[in-house]
Amino acid sequence: MKPAAAPSLRRRLLAATAVVxxxxxxxxxxxxxxxxxxHALQQFRDGLQGQLDQLTARLDFDPAAQPLVxxxxxxxxxxDRPYSGLYWQVDGPARSxxxxxRSLWDQALVLPDDRVPGGAVHVHEALGPLGRPVLVVERSVHDPRQPQASWRLAVAADTAPLDQAVQRFRGQLALSLLVLFALLLAASWVQxxxxxxxxRALREALxxxxxxxxxxxxxxxxxxxxxxVDDFNGVLEQNAAMVEQARKHAGNLAHAVKTPLAVLRQAAERLAAGTVASGELPQLGRLVHEQVDRAARHVDWHLARARSAALARPGGQSTPVAPVAQGLVRAMARVHADRGLRIESAAIxxxxxxxxxxxxxHEILGNLLDNACKWARSAVDVRAQAVTAGTQRPQVRIEVEDDGPGIDDAARAQASRRGVRLDETVPGSGxxxxxxxxxxxxxxxxxxxxRGAAGGLRAVLLLPAA
Structure with missing residues (x-):
C-alpha cells in the first residue's frame, strides 16, 4: 500500500513564512x-504650552490686584470663535x-482640584465645552504685590483632531502593511x-x-x-555491482554445471537407447553419482559466494562471540560423539x-570446527580474545586448533581454494x-x-570487534 503523501514542502514553507x-x-x-x-501627543502638548506661554505673557494685574489679559x-x-476647540481660562483664589x-462662550473649564507649584506646568485630560474631551495645560502665577494670592492659567484644546490624525495614520499604516505583506509573500513565493x-532537477534526474x-x-x-545525491549514487553503484556480481555468479554456475549435465545427458541417452551392458551399470552409477556430486559442490560454492557478495557489511551490528562458540562446540560434540573427541572452548x-x-x-566458526573435527585425532580447542595491533581498532582473534596430522607448508596455500580436498577419504565438498x-x-x-602445538592445524581468525 502506497503511504499517504506528506504535506507539500512548498506549502509548509509558505505557510510558515506567512505566519511569521x-x-x-x-x-x-x-x-x-x-x-x-x-509623537503627535507630544507635539500637541508643545503647541498648547506655547499658547500657555503666550497667555502668560499677556497677563497683567490692575491696581486692585485683579488679573487682566x-x-x-x-x-x-x-x-474668539465659540466652541472652536481652543480655550483659555484664568481661575482666581475665590472663583473659577x-x-x-470668548471661545468658551458661557461655559467654564472644570479643572482638577490640585495645587500647581509656581512656574511648574501640569497636563490634564478633562471634559470641555459640549462634553468633548480636551487636553489641559496649566500653571500658577502670582502678583508680585500679593504673593500669597495664586492664579491658575489654563489652556485647553479639543483632542478630536489628534484622535482623527492618529486614526488616519493607523488606517494608512494598516493599508501599507497589508501591501507590504502581499509583496513579501510574493517574494517568499519566488524564493x-x-x-x-x-x-525539481533531482526529480528529473531520478x-x-x-x-x-x-x-x-x-x-x-x-x-x-x-x-x-552522492549517497544515492553510491547506492546505485552498489546495486549495480551486486547485479553484476549476481550475473557473474549465474554465468559461472551455468558454465560449471555444463559439463556434469552433458555427462549425465549422455548417460541418460545410453540408458534410453539400451546400449549399456549389464556389467557397465555399476560403473555408470558411479559416474552419475560423481557428476551429481560435482554439480552439487559447484551449486553450494556459487550460492555461498553470491550470499557473501550480496552482504552490505552492516554497521552497528554486534554479535557476542562466547554464546556462538560455546553453542557450536556443544553441537560438534554431539555430532562426533562416536569418535570420543574432546572439543573444548576456553573461557571467553x-x-x-x-x-x-x-x-x-556461525558460518565461519562452524566450517572451521567441522574441518578440525574431521581431521582431529582426539582433541579440538577453541580460543578467543581481543587484540589491538598498533593504533588500529580492536579486533577479535579466534583460534581453532586440532591435534590431527596437520598440513605441510606447500599444501596450506591450496587448502582454501574452492573444491580442493587434500584427502578424498574424508567426507566433504572442499x-x-x-x-x-x-x-x-x-x-x-x-x-x-x-602448524599447531601438537602438530595439527591451527586456524587463526582476525575479525573486527564491536
Whole structure:
C-alpha cells in the first residue's frame, strides 16, 4: 500500500513564512502606531504650552490686584470663535473662570482640584465645552504685590483632531502593511520556487535513472543537496555491482554445471537407447553419482559466494562471540560423539563481540570446527580474545586448533581454494575453507593457517570487534 503523501514542502514553507510575516507586521504596526500617537501627543502638548506661554505673557494685574489679559495680543483667531476647540481660562483664589476666552462662550473649564507649584506646568485630560474631551495645560502665577494670592492659567484644546490624525495614520499604516505583506509573500513565493528548483532537477534526474536513460544522478546540485545525491549514487553503484556480481555468479554456475549435465545427458541417452551392458551399470552409477556430486559442490560454492557478495557489511551490528562458540562446540560434540573427541572452548570474555551478523559468525566458526573435527585425532580447542595491533581498532582473534596430522607448508596455500580436498577419504565438498575465506575477507579480516602445538592445524581468525 502506497503511504499517504506528506504535506507539500512548498506549502509548509509558505505557510510558515506567512505566519511569521503576519506576526512581525502586526507587532511593527502596533509599535509604529504607538510611536506616532506618542509623537503627535507630544507635539500637541508643545503647541498648547506655547499658547500657555503666550497667555502668560499677556497677563497683567490692575491696581486692585485683579488679573487682566490683553486678548488683542493673542494671535490665534480660534480664541474668539465659540466652541472652536481652543480655550483659555484664568481661575482666581475665590472663583473659577474669573477670566476666560470668548471661545468658551458661557461655559467654564472644570479643572482638577490640585495645587500647581509656581512656574511648574501640569497636563490634564478633562471634559470641555459640549462634553468633548480636551487636553489641559496649566500653571500658577502670582502678583508680585500679593504673593500669597495664586492664579491658575489654563489652556485647553479639543483632542478630536489628534484622535482623527492618529486614526488616519493607523488606517494608512494598516493599508501599507497589508501591501507590504502581499509583496513579501510574493517574494517568499519566488524564493521558495528558486530554492526548491534543485529538487525539481533531482526529480528529473531520478526519472532519467528510472527510465534507464542514465546509470546515476547527473547534474549540478547545491551544496545542501549534493551529499544526498552522492549517497544515492553510491547506492546505485552498489546495486549495480551486486547485479553484476549476481550475473557473474549465474554465468559461472551455468558454465560449471555444463559439463556434469552433458555427462549425465549422455548417460541418460545410453540408458534410453539400451546400449549399456549389464556389467557397465555399476560403473555408470558411479559416474552419475560423481557428476551429481560435482554439480552439487559447484551449486553450494556459487550460492555461498553470491550470499557473501550480496552482504552490505552492516554497521552497528554486534554479535557476542562466547554464546556462538560455546553453542557450536556443544553441537560438534554431539555430532562426533562416536569418535570420543574432546572439543573444548576456553573461557571467553562475555564482553567480546564481533562487528557483524551472527549468521556469518556461525558460518565461519562452524566450517572451521567441522574441518578440525574431521581431521582431529582426539582433541579440538577453541580460543578467543581481543587484540589491538598498533593504533588500529580492536579486533577479535579466534583460534581453532586440532591435534590431527596437520598440513605441510606447500599444501596450506591450496587448502582454501574452492573444491580442493587434500584427502578424498574424508567426507566433504572442499568448499568450507574457501567459504570462510570469502566471508572473512568481506569483513576486512584475515584467515591464517598455522602448524599447531601438537602438530595439527591451527586456524587463526582476525575479525573486527564491536
Amino acid at each position: 510575516l503576519a506576526l512581525a507586521l502586526l507587532v511593527a504596526g502596533w509599535g509604529l502606531s504607538a510611536l506616532f500617537r506618542e 490683553d486678548s488683542a495680543g493673542l494671535s490665534d483667531p480660534r480664541w 473662570g474669573a477670566l476666560r476666552s 521558495v520556487l528558486v530554492g526548491l528548483a534543485p529538487l 526519472e532519467a535513472v528510472r527510465g534507464q536513460r542514465a546509470q546515476r544522478l547527473l547534474g549540478r546540485f547545491p551544496a545542501e543537496v549534493q551529499p544526498l 570474555d562475555g564482553a567480546l563481540a564481533f562487528q557483524g551478523e551472527e549468521q556469518d559468525l 568448499l568450507g575453507l574457501a567459504i570462510v575465506q570469502d566471508l572473512v575477507g568481506l569483513y576486512g579480516g584475515t584467515l591464517e593457517l598455522q
